[in-house]
Amino acid sequence: MNFKKDFETHLKNFYDNYPEVKPMLGQSMDMSFWHIQTYMLTKLGINDWTKDTSILDLGTQMGIIPHYLKEIGFTDVTATNSKEEAGNKIEELEQAWKSLNLEVQPLHIKPEEEFTLDKKYDIILGTHINIHWNMRRMLVIHNSYIYQNYYVMDKNNNFHTYFVPYNVSELKFFIENIKKYLTPTGKALINFHPFPYWEDRFKEELDLLKEHCEVGYCANDGQLFQHSYIIIEGNK
Numbered sequence: 074m075n076f077k078k079d080f081e082t083h084l085k086n087f088y089d090n091y092p093e094v095k096p097m098l099g100q101s102m103d104m105s106f107w108h109i110q111t112y113m114l115t116k117l118g119i120n121d122w123t124k125d126t127s128i129l130d131l132g133t134q135m136g137i138i139p140h141y142l143k144e145i146g147f148t149d150v151t152a153t154n155s156k157e158e159a160g161n162k163i164e165e166l167e168q169a170w171k172s173l174n175l176e177v178q179p180l181h182i183k184p185e186e187e188f189t190l191d192k193k194y195d196i197i198l199g200t201h202i203n204i205h206w207n208m209r210r211m212l213v214i215h216n217s218y219i220y221q222n223y224y225v226m227d228k229n230n231n232f233h234t235y236f237v238p239y240n241v242s243e244l245k246f247f248i249e250n251i252k253k254y255l256t257p258t259g260k261a262l263i264n265f266h267p268f269p270y271w272e273d274r275f276k277e278e279l280d281l282l283k284e285h286c287e288v289g290y291c292a293n294d295g296q297l298f299q300h301s302y303i304i305i306e307g308n309k
């Protein structure tokens with residue numbers, strides 16, 4: 074299989090096949106949006122996976138990846154999404170999952186709180202996910218009142234989003250929790266978005282990631298904050 078080419082064709086046909094989902098997709102129908110995902114999946118060896126590989130897409134949003142995998146014959150594909158993070162977009166997402174015939178399990182991961190999955194997987198994907206935002210420590214002060222809002226829109230309608238990334242112990246906890254749900258030869262690809270850990274002030278976090286995982290980034294592109302990922306391996 075030539076995954077990259079096949080996925081591109083799938084996306085090109087998507088508009089025609091699912092016109093009702095089209096208005097909800099926005100920038101995620103642009104092929105350049107999927108450049109990093111196709112790069113990472115290729116690196117993870119998707120071209121060689123057997124069709125019975127058990128795959129979990131963690132934080133699927135519209136469900137594009139699990140839908141594609143099922144379409145091309147993978148038989149054990151599961152997806153999760155956070156209702157809390159989706160907020161009032163959840164109805165739109167549920168509509169899209171219905172059209173794509175996908176069952177998506179709700180899962181919201183909190184810092185240093187154990188989460189459970191239904192079973193162990195050969196592959197766990199978490200592409201373009203903001204699971205590592207610890208909003209509990211995020212505060213905003215406005216007119217002498219404290220709020221927890223994490224974005225503002227400026228006068229030009231541009232969003233400014235604020236977040237506190239997971240620290241060393243939160244990352245460690247998350248990695249160990251993921252490992253519990255990987256088969257001994259399993260792998261999890263987690264593309265924290267954005268990936269803040271190249272900055273000097275997060276050196277301890279980067280050192281921890283490098284010690285416990287493979288840290289990579291999509292070649293040919295300088296936007297490290299967008300295009301970095303970690304690969305967690307199962308306990309052999």
Ligand SMILES: C[S@@+](CC[C@H](N)C(=O)[O-])C[C@H]1O[C@@H](n2cnc3c(N)ncnc32)[C@H](O)[C@@H]1O
Nearest residue numbers: 132133134154155158181182200201202203204
């Ligand atoms: C931008 S979407 C990524 C969608 C898709 N994986 C992709 O590659 O385009 C971010 C995803 O992260 C998930 N997410 C964010 N915070 C989360 C949390 N605390 N726990 C679980 N999932 C979370 C959301 O549910 C959402 O599906």
